[in-house]
Amino acid sequence: xxxxxxxxxxxxxxxxxxxxxxxxxxxxxxxxxxxxxxxxxxxxxxxxxxxxxxxxxxxxxxxxxxxxxxxxxxxxxxxxxxxxxxxxxxxxxxxxxxxxxxxxxxxxxxxxxxxxxxxxxxxxxxxxxxxxxxxxxxxxxxxxxxxxxxxxxxxxxxxxxxxxxxxxxxxxxxxxxxxxxxxxxxxxxxxxxxxxxxxxxxxxxxxxxxxxxxxxxxxxxxxxxxxxxxxxxxxxxxxxxxxxxxxxxxxxxxxx
Numbered sequence: 001x002x003x004x005x006x007x008x009x010x011x012x013x014x015x016x017x018x019x020x021x022x023x024x025x026x027x028x029x030x031x032x033x034x035x036x037x038x039x040x041x042x043x044x045x046x047x048x049x050x051x052x053x054x055x056x057x058x059x060x061x062x063x064x065x066x067x068x069x070x071x072x073x074x075x076x077x078x079x080x081x082x083x084x085x086x087x088x089x090x091x092x093x094x095x096x097x098x099x100x101x102x103x104x105x106x107x108x109x110x111x112x113x114x115x116x117x118x119x120x121x122x123x124x125x126x127x128x129x130x131x132x133x134x135x136x137x138x139x140x141x142x143x144x145x146x147x148x149x150x151x152x153x154x155x156x157x158x159x160x161x162x163x164x165x166x167x168x169x170x171x172x173x174x175x176x177x178x179x180x181x182x183x184x185x186x187x188x189x190x191x192x193x194x195x196x197x198x199x200x201x202x203x204x205x206x207x208x209x210x211x212x213x214x215x216x217x218x219x220x221x222x223x224x225x226x227x228x229x230x231x232x233x234x235x236x237x238x239x240x241x242x243x244x245x246x247x248x249x250x251x252x253x254x255x256x
Contacts, residue, residue, distance in 0.1 A: 066183045073225045074186040074241040077170040080158045083243050084167050089160075096152035096160065169242040176237070185239045186227065192236045194220070197229060209252040219252040 066078055075082060080089060090096055099112060112126065150162040161169035174190030181189060187200040198206055201222050209219040217237075220229040228246050230238035240246070 066185075068184045069186045071186075074227060077158050077172060077185060077239070077241055078156050078183065080154055080156075080160065080167065080170055082167055082170060082241055085165050086152070086160070086162055086167065087165070089154075089167065093155055096154055099151060099153055099159075166243075168244065169240060171238065171240045174237050174239070186241070188229070188236060188239070190236055190239070193234050194218075194231060197231070197236070201225070201227075208256045209249060210254055210256040211252045212254075213251065217252075218256060219249055221246060 069075065080093075086096070152160045152162065154160065157172065159171040159173075160167045161171070172185060172190075178190035181191065183189060188197055192200075194208075197220055205223045205225075207221040207223060209221065211217065211219075217230060217232045220231060221227070222229070226242040226245060228240040228242070229236055230240075
């Protein structure tokens with residue numbers, strides 16, 4: 001504060017005191033003073049409540065939307081509940097997408113969500129535009145384009161395998177690199193390493209399976225929890241939950 005400002009405020013304060021002492025209607029001054037104090041108190045309360053609400057909002061936004069699940073087994077995947085009827089899930093979230101399976105000439109299979117009732121030429125065009133991983137292979141000799149029975153994709157990219165009208169298995173393919181590190185799938189996240197998985201579920205509860213053809217990927221089955229994880233280059237790339245034990249994998253069939 002400058003000297004001039006200090007002198008001005010001091011003069012203003014002393015002037016108010018002099019006016020009060022000299023005034024014949026002191027009750028009016030007291031009323032104005034009380035009104036001013038009430039306004040200051042109200043402003044302080046409003047400011048305090050505003051700061052409190054702002055801090056609460058900041059903490060809410062910083063809290064993971066899908067935190068770690070403390071249940072013994074996974075019960076849902078990003079809000080999609082295992083064992084729930086498709087009718088209830090679609091009532092809550094809207095109609096699910098029905099993807100197609102594209103089989104390339106070398107026998108590899110890919111899931112795509114091309115428009116419904118699309119022709120083969122339209123699907124090939126769609127693959128080239130939306131699936132960079134297979135756009136080089138997309139040509140007129142693609143074959144085996146078909147709808148996957150009992151398979152749906154939700155609005156948050158959770159895949160549902162349905163049986164008897166219920167979500168029997170849930171699957172999530174992680175983006176590379178993971179774009180949402182705050183999202184937990186039960187006790188793990190996309191991008192977690194093998195050591196993270198072992199720490200979360202216990203080494204004695206994890207079966208690690210390898211393949212002779214894919215040396216970069218390993219399959220992690222969590223005993224008794226119906227959880228299957230796919231790790232590529234030591235990072236979780238696919239997560240699967242099921243209401244039933246997973247069948248043995250044809251490709252990943254030997255212990256590492």
